[in-house]
Amino acid sequence: MKLRLGLLLVALGAFAGCDDVGGEVGRGEAVPAVAPPRLSPVELLPPVVDRSVTQRVEVRDPPAIPAVQVDVQRQADGIVDILWVVDDSGSMANQRQTLTNNFSRFLQELLALQVRFHIGVISTNYNDRGTLRGTTKVITNDTPNPQQVFLQNTSFPNASRVRLEQGLRMVELALTEPNLSGPNKDFLRPNAALAVIAVTDEDDSSYGDPNYYARFLRSLKGPGNENLSSLSVIGGTTPDGCYPPGEEIYFGGRADPAFRYSTAATKTGGIIGSICDVSFEATLLKIAAALNTLRRVFPLSLKPDPATITVRVNGNLISKDVVNGWQYRAETQSIIFLGNYVPPPGALLRFEYAFVIP
Structure with a gap:
């Protein structure tokens, strides 16, 4: 009896451990029972726009x-250094006299413009090596009788004969060493504009292109200050030259065209005048006006x-x-x-x- 009861229990246990497909519990395909969805109707209504008038806002500028x-x-400081380059040949005797006669008017204009000036004179003669002339080498606003000093510094023997007239080269020598710290040491000021004025009846015969000398002048005051330096000329008119008053009858009386000086003057923004004018006053007044830095x-x-x-x-x-x-x-x-x-x-x-x- 006990044996039968044990076998029955074993059979019931085996039956309980199998699923409906004969496998073990949990190894068959699970198929959940899902209820069908329930959909509710949705009502779509048109939007409601509020068309009532709103209060306007006035935009005003803020008060000033x-x-x-x-x-x-x-x-400006009104400081100008003026270097005269005067042809010292004998043929220039009358023109140098005209220059000194007009110098006082030039000086008056500088004073009226409140220019604080240094004025020096060199010759075009290569033998002078660009050194300033005269006992009083630099004429300033405080120099007694500047007209007389200028006359002395521009006086040369009437029979003077010059073989090498190199005005542009003499300018370079005058404004560089050893002259700057030697005989010309009191002339050039670092904060002053520079005006070179050549007066001659012959063209320049310096070695090198006149553009070189123009670049030299424009570079003297440093980068950005190129316009502080200029060269002006009172010389023979281009392209044919001219005869100074009263010298038409003389052999060799014609003033040569100043091509090289004119080129340098144009490159540096200078004034070009004629050595054959009866008076240099008009040209000198133009130069003086150009020197006004105020x-x-x-x-x-x-x-x-x-x-x-x-x-x-x-x-x-x-x-x-x-x-x-x-x-x-x-x-x-x-x-x-x-x-x-x-x-x-x-x-x-x-x-x-x-x-x-x-």
């Missing part, structure tokens, strides 16, 4: 804020209210006056001095004015 601007500028126009940094502008020079109030004061030019936003008054060399200018911040 008045402000004061002060511009401070400095006048500024007459001073731009403002902001657009001012013209009624509020005040101008002070070295602390002194300058009136708004066409002749003896300043004017404001709206088209250039500048203060200008076009009348008799020009701020002096090195002066400190103060421009104060109101402007509007938008």
Whole structure:
């Protein structure tokens, strides 16, 4: 009996360990029972637009804020070194006299322009090696009787004969060592403009291209200051030359065309005049005007209210006056001095004015 009961229990255990496909529990394909989905209807409604009038917003400019601007500028120094290169040949006797006769007018113009000058004289003669002439080698604003000193420095024997007239080369020698620290040491100032003025009835016969000498002059003041150096010439007109007054009847009286000097003058922005003019005054006045380094126009940094502008020079109030004061030019936003008054060399200018911040 016990044996039968045991066999029955074993059979029941084996039956319970098998699935419906005869395998072990968990090894058959599981097929879950899933209920069918239930869908609910969705109602689509048109959008609702609120067409009621909204309140308008007015955009206004912010209020203007008045402000004061002060511009401070400095006048140029007005310093110029003037080197005269004078032909010392005998044929130039009359022209040298014309030059000295007109020198006082040239000097007056420099003084009127408030130019602080150094004036020296060299010859075109190669034998002089570019050294400054005279006992008083450098004429300044403080030199007593500068007219007489200039006459002495430009006087040569009337019978002088020059074989090698090398004006351009003499300029180079005058402005380089050993002359700069030797006989010409008091002439050239580092902060001054340089003007070379050649007066001759013959063209230059220096070795080398005149463009070389033009580059030499323009390089003297350093990069960015090329325009501070110039060469002007009073010489024979190009292309045919000319006869100085009263010398038409003389053999060899014709002044040679100054091709080389004119080339150097053109390259350096100088003035070209004729040695055959009855007077050199017009040419000398042009040269003097070109030597004026004082500024007459001073731009403002902001657009001012013209009624509020005040101008002070070295602390002194300058009136708004066409002749003896300043004017404001709206088209250039500048203060200008076009009348008799020009701020002096090195002066400190103060421009104060109101402007509007938008």
